Amino acid sequence: MMSHQDSKMSYQPPYTITPKILHLIAEISENLGRLSILMEQSANLRLRRINRIRTIQGSLAIEGNTLTEQQITAILEGKPVIAPPREIQEARNALAAYEQLEQWQASREAHLLDAHLLLMHGLIDEAGTYRHKGVGVMRGDQVIHMAPPANRVNILMGDLLSWLKTTPDHALIASCVFHYEFEFIHPFIDGNGRMGRLWQTLILSQWNPLFIHIPVESMVYAQQEAYYQALNESTSQTDSAPFIEFMLTVILEACLLATPPRQPSSHPPSI
Template sequence: MEKYLPPYVITNEILCYVSSIMEKIGKVSTFDNLSRFPILRKQNRIKSIQSSCAIEANSLTIEQVEDVINGITVIGPSKDISEIKNAIKAYEIAFDKNPFLEKDLKYIHSLMTKGLIETSGEYRITGEGVIDNNGNLIFLAPPKEMVPILMSNLINWGKNKFNIINPLILSSIFHYEFVFI
């Protein structure tokens, strides 16, 4: 019997989205190698870094992120600039790491959070939750004591399902559970 099973349902609507996305990925992969299109690759990386950091309330624009990547001084909150610089480093090595190895996952985390939090590269040691503008708790993360076992279970689940579940679905479920934990 399987130890860990994240809750998810694959609907026909989800399958249609997955099919559409996979078709687009297939078209892009016919370019053989995106290294022949360095400008497109760089623009995509800039957008990806900016949007990933914006989710965490980073205020830098796409233009400012491009300037940071190009080594141009940017005026903005130092925390936001550090966050972008960290993300750039993490993105540069992410494809050389195994997301299903705890040490690699923690290493990427350490790059992303260097100088931003005290426990960079470690599992959280505090309680976490999300509170709305009215002070109402809308999400409470699992207790800090459960994080190591939940992460171990999630990593093992991802490893075991790697060749069984479509990579787009697998990565989406993994990300959702990762953020939940």
């Protein structure tokens, strides 16, 4: 196992690259090769849109939004939808943010703040700015994580973004480490979950543009309890390897889900 706690860099998040992580990276890379051929076909433009809707529905559902894929599709098409106004606003914001994704650079703080402003527009007063007070992550009545003090957020996020810009590690690893560290810092008063997932997708898409069309978030939603458990395990171990392993497993499943079924050949089999 390779440990990444010690480094000459000014800041290095603690994580271990396990054999399972290396195996998952190889599996994902192999599936991406297959997927790229299928996605290049113009007939799959509809599939890309379906996967985008799945992504948004999944990420919002984790935060308690009840809109279906059909309702989010209707919002995208400008059709009226009967649903709580806040949930419609969340969907509109998410659609706008994922549409903007390719314009942002993952290591730029200004882009991160712009993304939060777009994602949380009309939902909170502090959209686009780091929090100015303490926050805890709640599950029911229980505080499961007390985030670092607000006066540390600027420094911690600066360190994390600098690390992201300079890390030599594979984007599949770096995106998971960033996602974990971002949730640990919890830099915003609200919207941290959906921002962390959006930013992991951005990091991945800058490595391979296919990730714009792979519904990783919908797979996270399907395994929501395991997602929170992996976050908690990483915190208790002071090593984000459990979260990296979980997210890479989810990414692999999402790659398989995004692959359209094979079309039957129109030619008779050769004898």
